[in-house]
Amino acid sequence: MAQLFLWTSNIIAVIVIILTIKIRKIKHELTKIIQCLYTCAIACILLNAADVLPIGETGSVLLHGLYLAATDWLVIVLMVYARRYVRINFGKKLTIAFCVLALADTISLVVNTFTRHIFDSQSASIGNTNIFVARMKFPMYITHLAVAYLPVIIVLVIFGYKVFRTTKMYRTKYQSVFVSLILIVAANIGYRFLKTPIDISPILYAFMAISICYFTLYYVPRGLVAKLLSHTLNDMDNGIMCFDREGKCVYVNAVIKRLFNTGDDLSKIEKNYEAWKNGRKPEELTEESWRDDKMLNGEMNYFYTTFKPLLDENGNHVGAFFVSENHTRDILELKKQQYRALHDKLTGIYNREGFIERVSRTLEQNPEADYTMLCTDIKDFKLVNELFGEKRGDEILMQIADLLLKNTSRGTIYGRLGTDRFAIFMRTELYHEEMFVEYAKQLSKLASNDVYHMVIHVGVYKNVNKQHSVATMCDHALLAINKIKDDYQQIVSYYDEALSQNIKNENQLIGEFDKALTNGEFCMFLQAQVSREHVVQGAEALTRWMHPDVGMIPPVSFIPLFERISLIHKLDMYIWEQACIKLKEWKEQGKTDMYISVNISPKDFYLVDIYATFTMLVKKYDINPANLRLEITETALMADINKQIELIEKLRAFGFAVEIDDFGSGYSSLNTLKDIHADVLKLDMGFLSQTEFKDRSNAVIDAVVTLSKQLGLSVISEGVETSEQVDFLTKTGCDVFQGYYFARPMPVKDFEEKYMNNVVSE
Numbered sequence: 001m002a003q004l005f006l007w008t009s010n011i012i013a014v015i016v017i018i019l020t021i022k023i024r025k026i027k028h029e030l031t032k033i034i035q036c037l038y039t040c041a042i043a044c045i046l047l048n049a050a051d052v053l054p055i056g057e058t059g060s061v062l063l064h065g066l067y068l069a070a071t072d073w074l075v076i077v078l079m080v081y082a083r084r085y086v087r088i089n090f091g092k093k094l095t096i097a098f099c100v101l102a103l104a105d106t107i108s109l110v111v112n113t114f115t116r117h118i119f120d121s122q123s124a125s126i127g128n129t130n131i132f133v134a135r136m137k138f139p140m141y142i143t144h145l146a147v148a149y150l151p152v153i154i155v156l157v158i159f160g161y162k163v164f165r166t167t168k169m170y171r172t173k174y175q176s177v178f179v180s181l182i183l184i185v186a187a188n189i190g191y192r193f194l195k196t197p198i199d200i201s202p203i204l205y206a207f208m209a210i211s212i213c214y215f216t217l218y219y220v221p222r223g224l225v226a227k228l229l230s231h232t233l234n235d236m237d238n239g240i241m242c243f244d245r246e247g248k249c250v251y252v253n254a255v256i257k258r259l260f261n262t263g264d265d266l267s268k269i270e271k272n273y274e275a276w277k278n279g280r281k282p283e284e285l286t287e288e289s290w291r292d293d294k295m296l297n298g299e300m301n302y303f304y305t306t307f308k309p310l311l312d313e314n315g316n317h318v319g320a321f322f323v324s325e326n327h328t329r330d331i332l333e334l335k336k337q338q339y340r341a342l343h344d345k346l347t348g349i350y351n352r353e354g355f356i357e358r359v360s361r362t363l364e365q366n367p368e369a370d371y372t373m374l375c376t377d378i379k380d381f382k383l384v385n386e387l388f389g390e391k392r393g394d395e396i397l398m399q400i401a402d403l404l405l406k407n408t409s410r411g412t413i414y415g416r417l418g419t420d421r422f423a424i425f426m427r428t429e430l431y432h433e434e435m436f437v438e439y440a441k442q443l444s445k446l447a448s449n450d451v452y453h454m455v456i457h458v459g460v461y462k463n464v465n466k467q468h469s470v471a472t473m474c475d476h477a478l479l480a481i482n483k484i485k486d487d488y489q490q491i492v493s494y495y496d497e498a499l500s501q502n503i504k505n506e507n508q509l510i511g512e513f514d515k516a517l518t519n520g521e522f523c524m525f526l527q528a529q530v531s532r533e534h535v536v537q538g539a540e541a542l543t544r545w546m547h548p549d550v551g552m553i554p555p556v557s558f559i560p561l562f563e564r565i566s567l568i569h570k571l572d573m574y575i576w577e578q579a580c581i582k583l584k585e586w587k588e589q590g591k592t593d594m595y596i597s598v599n600i601s602p603k604d605f606y607l608v609d610i611y612a613t614f615t616m617l618v619k620k621y622d623i624n625p626a627n628l629r630l631e632i633t634e635t636a637l638m639a640d641i642n643k644q645i646e647l648i649e650k651l652r653a654f655g656f657a658v659e660i661d662d663f664g665s666g667y668s669s670l671n672t673l674k675d676i677h678a679d680v681l682k683l684d685m686g687f688l689s690q691t692e693f694k695d696r697s698n699a700v701i702d703a704v705v706t707l708s709k710q711l712g713l714s715v716i717s718e719g720v721e722t723s724e725q726v727d728f729l730t731k732t733g734c735d736v737f738q739g740y741y742f743a744r745p746m747p748v749k750d751f752e753e754k755y756m757n758n759v760v761s762e
């Protein structure tokens, strides 16, 4: 019997050792603690088995004491395991307290070998083997029992609590460990009633450790996984349905139920599946994907569905499943982005890209019809913003969009091309000029006050040539506006062939520009400027294009064009240099009292470094800067007033004379006078050519001349054509005259012949 016990203990110990090694590779947060549990169980088994070994009384007492100590540590490990398994964070201090108690008990049990205060030995025999039996001594034995049993009670309470408190789904997880613990404890208590001389509880500890190990590391409650999977599948945005080989629907998740509105009756889905298979045998089905758009809760949802056949390891068809991935969010986001890319943020109507795309589509879908393209432009919209504020400016743009939205017929496309430019594309038969004149008038009222009256121009390209791109159609309509740009009365203007011819001519001029410049086709003409005493003081340099085929082209035909396409600076720099070359020549002839004034286009300020260019020129040709006068228009000055004030100061400090050209043609002439310190004021021709209200304009001229004098500026009047004008201007105090009355612009050679002797001209 004793031998049987010994062998059984050893075999179980060996099994537990093997298990301890085996679980080494399992990656689980509790693997280590279960290994500790196994180790304690092995210690208990082996130390307890020593009871039947003939090792003498003292040895037996010592080993039995160590066995009892091992049970202390076993239950502490059990307690640590329980806390971690059920994941409770408290009780750490309690565990430490029990560790201290177990340590004290261990020492006390070792000391017991000599003091026998906990237990003593008593011999008994099984068969003919003498075995060791401990005789407990109270009350000290009670302390050991307390240290060994209290943690067990705590562990049972922890598990019991968890089993009753946890959700049903997770109960199985704790239940299995809890029940195996109860059984072991019950067996442990039960065997004591058998009153066997041999303590078999370590064997029960081993079983407990094995069952804990199994439930913790290996066992996965089937119901739990199924439930978790089912929850996962139902909570997904994606739809899932599975069919067996026979086409029976074995699973659908909630999304599919909603999509097919099936409830628990899956026959509808099976019918759908049959229809989808369309007579194909299971083995003929291959993986496929497609897009499905379906209404869900009244909203469109976009699914990408994939069908996959399920095959076993031998490649036999065992079933199939569909996964419908819900891409609604992505697609809606994409649509939003597309919408944003094609619509104007402020007004919500098409932007340039959207408009062009939409018109192109219409032309593709219905190429037979006749169409008309309209573009609108608000004259000086910048002023609206300045006078009424940007907010009001935005409001006006929104109101225009609103008007288009409410008043255009179906099939008409409209959009906002740029800041204040709108485009409308419509069937020609729907276009009525009066309608747009009326709209433009209505809109003008949105931003008008005593000083400003908003004007909207409409450019119309009727019966568009469909070979043209949409952008070109818009350009044509906008070009039509150019014709009436400065007209406050005419609202609608049409694109026509003449305009197109004009553009062709312009394009030709642009194409020939570089060659003309190198061939010297641009000639400097000089127009004399004479004093009150009718003595020529100097001249304004005015350009003429001596075209080999066309003849002389006046500056009005190319200067505004070159300004528009930013070529002007090349021409201006060329003329400036011509003027300097001439001044140098005069200087070498000893004629240093004649000046030349050159024009600086408003665009030049953006395209060249004015100061650097002019200072370089006078240094290069070694001329007196006072002989080179610079005409800067009032509009150019006002564009960036602070920068211009600084520039003019620098130019004057260097010695140049600065003239304010076209004074009186801008809208803030008085401000110009106030802010700019120039040398000369050139009165705009417009003042002199006035036929109506002559008295009033003369009064203005008189006042401006007087004011200029007070500000230290000398005054040149341009466009002087009659002797009356000369008389009047002389009376007002004007210093210098320029005009046909004295001389027209002429080639330099003629000018030199006529005036270089300072002859009075008349």
Ligand code: C2E
Pocket: 527, 541, 542, 543, 554, 555, 556, 559, 568, 571, 572, 575, 599, 600, 601, 661, 662, 685, 718, 719, 720, 721, 738, 739, 740, 741, 745
């Ligand atoms: P602007 O600077 O105001 O030049 C005066 C213009 O008035 C010249 O026209 C001149 O011929 C014209 N004019 C002079 N006296 C009279 C007159 O008594 N009656 C009338 N009806 N007209 C008179 P032009 O030469 O045709 O030049 C026109 C404009 O072209 C100039 O106006 C100027 O702004 C621009 N321009 C001419 N050459 C150049 C140049 O080389 N560079 C730049 N940037 N602009 C130039």
Ligand code: CA
Pocket: 540, 599, 631, 661
């Ligand atoms: Ca000028």
Ligand code: CA
Pocket: 661, 662, 682, 684, 685, 718
């Ligand atoms: Ca002028």
